[in-house]
Amino acid sequence: DAGVTQSPTHLIKTRGQQVTLRCSPKSGHDTVSWYQQALGQGPQFIFQYYEEEERQRGNFPDRFSGHQFPNYSSELNVNALLLGDSALYLCASSNRTSVLISYEQYFGPGTRLTVT
């Protein structure tokens, strides 16, 4: 049973460019959350998708957007990249029912984005 997978593993972009990161959730999971983890810090919640809609959003600008597909996979898009967007982007998947109880979530290995 494959866990959460993310692609690409690493990515280098230039300021002002746009980037798309991808995530496939763990089998049986229907909810995907995205986090940004800057170097030396804990993950910060960006947003969560369920039933192809954004359900919750953290304190991130509109340059950050996402999408969830019918097969529950998800994309994170970042427009007009800034140097400060350099970070590890983590995807976490969960089952909706677990959200109501303990919210157990499983993380992928992340995508390391470097903006130069």
Added chain:
Amino acid sequence: TQLLEQSPQFLSIQEGENLTVYCNSSSVFSSLQWYRQEPGEGPVLLVTVVTGGEVKKLKRLTFQFGDARKDSSLHITAAQPGDTGLYLCASRRIGQNFVFGPGTRLSVLP
């Protein structure tokens, strides 16, 4: 916004030693999770605690939730090099997203 503080920020110990790391908040936790993250990997869930005063054990790791549900500790007995990593606590309020602490970076030297 609920903020989580973790201490110490860094910890370097010898194999076989015991250690405790802490997670604190000014607000009451509805539930609290501990994760371990290794370099190049995503966080891996270790435990979820939900009841004040709760104690959970996972092999050499002991997790305690404060009676007032505003603090938690993780105690490792006889640390091993494989315990090296970033230990993160995370909490959420009902209906809200998870908030992570900044983590404690543990290094266990052989």
